[in-house]
Amino acid sequence: MMRMKFLALAVAGALSQAAFACTPGTYTENVLFGSTDTRVPNRVLDASCATVDSQIKDEDAWGNQAAFIAHVSTVTMSLQKSGRISALERARLLTAARASQIGTTLKVKLIAFNDFHGYIKPFEGSSSNPGVTRFSTRIKELKAQNPLHAVVSAGDMIGASPLTSALFKDEPTIEAMNRIGIDFNAVGNHEFDEGKDELLRMQHGGNHPTDAYSGLGMNEDLEGGEFAGAKFRFLAANVHDSATGTTVFPGYGVKDFLGNKVAFIGMTLEGTPTIVSPSGVAGLQFGDEADTVNALIPQLKAQGIESVVVLIHEGGAASGGINGCTGVSGPIVNIVNRLDPEVDLVISGHTHQAYNCLINNAAGLPVRVTSGGQYARNLTDIDLTIDTRSRDVIAVAANNLTTGTATAEDAALTDLVAHYDNLSAEPKARVIGKITAAISRSQNAAGESALGDVIADAQLDATHDVGTGEAVAAFMNPGGIRADLPFNAPDGNVTYGDAFTVQPFGNSLVTMTLNGAQIKTLLETQFAGCNGQSSQRILQVSVGFNYAYTAANACNERVTSMTINGVAVDPAASYRVTVNSFLADGGDGFAVLKDGSERLGGAVDTDAFETYLQANPSGVAPGPRDRITRN
Structure with missing residues (x-):
């Protein structure tokens, strides 16, 4: 058988x-x-x-x-x-x-992102943060679809980062991007948070001269035992050294695809000096974005380069989902409207919005304009079709894809994230106080947030006594509040890591004297189009300060009332007010604060917040959001 x-x-x-x-x-x-x-x-x-x-x-x-x-x-x-x-x-x-006709056209894949902000650890700073390991997996999947590819960033790769990256001077983020294989990063405004020299160190490597948390990477990521710097190129076409007139970084990078060259022009927004601490942009000049691009086109054509991509850290907003473009608005529209028609694609950022648009250039012809949003949540998958005879792009297809927190983690980066997470565990876990409920940075119709109230109160509390400033009011910029403050069950403990994620800039407090008229000018500058303000930025205010505004009024006539502890603010009287060092130097366009007199420096903002929490041992409640009235 x-x-x-x-x-x-x-x-x-x-x-x-x-x-x-x-x-x-x-x-x-x-x-x-x-x-x-x-x-x-x-x-x-x-x-x-x-x-x-x-x-x-x-x-x-x-x-x-x-x-x-x-x-x-x-x-x-x-x-x-x-x-x-x-x-x-x-x-x-x-x-x-x-x-x-095989060989007459060539398809090249671009994988684009923007505003990563050092979000390397999954779920840190946001429950929707997929982390760099899942981000890398998605990039690898797209790379595998076409060996002819480039991975590019439209700025703010670093800066305003959660603690796992920021504690180590954002070196972990650069090392992660080295492992992924980034080609180019157009510098954003946050790349300048710590100044030109620190940004140059990010590119070229070497340990920070004074920070003990620098150079602590894994052996495979270091060179000679020190931080190796970025193995990809930073681009900054419109940023010049005031003394030499030369660009701080190259204006463009070129990648060759089987003899077909694509130029990537990179830059940040011209208004960077208005939203970065003056010390960060000292000695630098920022040029007009469209003029900068247009001036480079003849240089590129002289090299036989006909395919041109712009990576720009400036953007807009649109509705219709991550691939929508309904009602697109913002600075990017005017910039693209003035671009030379030789530009084939614009990859934008800065506004943290995801969109996929066609916007007319200077010749009235539509050009593809994309943005992937923020924090690695999305990637933009772009296919360029190049005519190999003319060397020009003849078609652009783009699609924003969600990274997703369910995506598998890339084992090639999990050790790096775990390494820095372990190193930061002790300072991150230190309990600094309690809250009674989660405190959100979401603003009401007037522009006030519960977390904005609490932070402003903490800054007033740190500076109202004799010897610390005798402040009667504090103002906080909303852009400096980077995340909600979560409620950690069961007791509402707040850790240093939580607080740092909310305020990652390390600004110090400054108390100054302003008269009532200057305070009104300060508030009138909050509104887009008024006093040089590019977008609406409603300042958060401390307890005891109340004001009302009418949004429909003309500029400098919108604020209709201001009181401190129930008493009307006198235009001629002097008042002691507290802001952070970023605002004190005129940041976010609030130039009137540079005129404040009798300045007194104070604590670092996170230290002031910790002290405030400890002064309220039963727990700090969310702010009431009743200090600003919009009519």
Whole structure:
């Protein structure tokens, strides 16, 4: 019985092999080059199942048609010499190669993101933060779709980061991006938070001269035992050194795809000096974005470069989901409207909004403009089709994709994140106080948030006593509040990591004297289009200070009442007010604060917040959001 079963299996195996054996000379169809029929039978050449078509790589990417034809010529000559095809068949294959147009176009994939802000650890700072490990997985998936690719960032890769990156001077983020394989990062405003020299260190490497948390990376990420710097190129076409007139970083980078060069022009918004501490942009000049791009176009064309992508850290907003473009608005619209039509694609950022738009350029022709949102939540998958004869982009397809917290983590980065998470565990977990409920930075219709109230109160509390400033009011910029303050069950403990994620800039408090008229000017500057303000920024105010405004009024006539502890603010009287050092230097466009007199420096903002929490051991409640009234 066993012998019969063995014989049956043996016969079945022999039949199976015979069914799949290749018979030289057999064929079922002609060789096709794309959709072009060569009229040459796609014969089986030998017992290895090789066919005429399988010898010719017509599905590969070719940098030009001549390269493909040369390939076909070489392969078919070999086949003809070995007697596998005839001279006539070779001629037909060469004729079809020319007719197929293979090599006349080339598809290149760009993988774009913006406003990463050091969000390397999953769920830190936000429950929707997928972390750099999942982000890397998605990038790898897109890279695998096309070996001809580039990974690019439109700025704010670092700065305003959660503690796992920020504690280590954002070196973890640079090291993670090195492992992923980034090509270019256009500098954003937050790249300048700690000044030009620190940004140059991010590019070139070396440990921070005074910070003990610098240079603590894993051995594989260090060079000579020190921080290695970015292995990708920072770009800053519109940022010049005031003393030398030269750009701080190259204005553009070029990547060659099989002989087809694509230029990436990178820059930040011209208004960077108004939203970064003056010390961060000292000695630097920031030029107009569109003018900068347009001036570079002749230089690129002189090098034979016709494919141009702009990476710009400036943006807008639109509705319709992450790929929507309904009602697109913001500075990016005017910038694109003035761009030279040689620009083929604009990858934008800064506003933390995701959109996928067509916006007219200077010639009135639509150009694709994308933004991926923020914090690695999305990636923009872009396909460029290049005409290899003209070297120009002839088609752009783009799609914003969600990274997702369910995406598998890339094992190539989990050790890096775990390394820094372990190093930061002790300072991050230190309990600094309690809250009674989660405190949100979401603003009501007037622009006031519960967390804004609490932070302003903490700053007033730190500076109202004799010797600390004698402040009667404190003002906090909403952009400096980077996350909600979560309620950690069961007791509402607040950790240093929580507080740092909310206020990651390390600004110090400054108390100054302003008269009532200056305080009104301060508040009138909150509104877009007024006193040089580019967008609405409603300042958060401390307990005891109340004001009302009418949004429909003209600029400088919107604030209709101001009181301190119930008493109307006198335009001629002097008042001691507290702001952070960023605002004190005129940050966010509040230039009137630079005129404040009798300045007194105070605690770092996170230290003031910790002291406030400890002064309320039963727990700090969310702010009431009743200090600002919008009519």
